[in-house]
Amino acid sequence: MKAPVRISNLCIDYANLRVLSNLNLDIAGGEFVVLLGPSGCGKSTLLNAIAGFNDVAEGSIEIGGQNVTWAEPKDRGIGMVFQSYALYPKMTVRQNLAFALETARVSKSEIEARIARTAKVLQLDHLLARRPAQLSGGQRQRVAIGRALVRDVGVFLFDEPLSNLDAQLRNDLRIEIKRLHKQLNATIVYVTHDQVEAMTLADRIAVMNGGVIQQLGTPAEVYHTPANKFVASFLGSPR
Ligand code: ADP
């Protein structure tokens, strides 16, 4: 189910302000691409545009070979994980996972099968009857990831999913996300301002600043052969 993502000459405006200008990015099916850059550089804007939450001023977005520039978020074949878990507090973990499938026209037995599989992958089996308030931060974020996984789509979008967690949990979940990527054979676009996260997770990193991709390359490429002063200083590359 791994879908490629192609972004061509994308421009996004907030009111009169152009936040992304003529941005191009080609992501292969199954690739793990990290959008890395300082706060305010446009990472979330780009991710939200792929998800369908931002109006496009110019340019186009293709997912799995389909032009989705004007498609509704639910019709794009994406699953998204936000920094704040955004779980429904009154629903159990099982209901939170099932709710993500409500718009997806799948049968009851298929819903059960997908929940079982997702719970197994994320080690949530023993937590399905609990409500979010009865979970730790790391468990909540695993449920949030589960809500994206259960949709069984070709592209997963992560916006700083580990930023609210402590260092140990961040580390554990990072390893888990890496493992999931291999196991799911899906395309992942992952936003972070954390270099270590970017370096350890990415097949390729898009280093962003000022609404522009400054460099796109493997972790070794961007670190050892930075394209400009910004990339070198942001990554702390050796001179
Ligand atoms: P990042 O995720 O890299 O921190 P964002 O994509 O959130 O950056 O923001 C990029 C720029 O757009 C910033 O200057 C931010 O202030 C601005 N911005 C983000 N969201 C909005 C919005 N809804 N309305 C107006 N400006 C926004």
Ligand code: MG
């Ligand atoms: Mg952001």
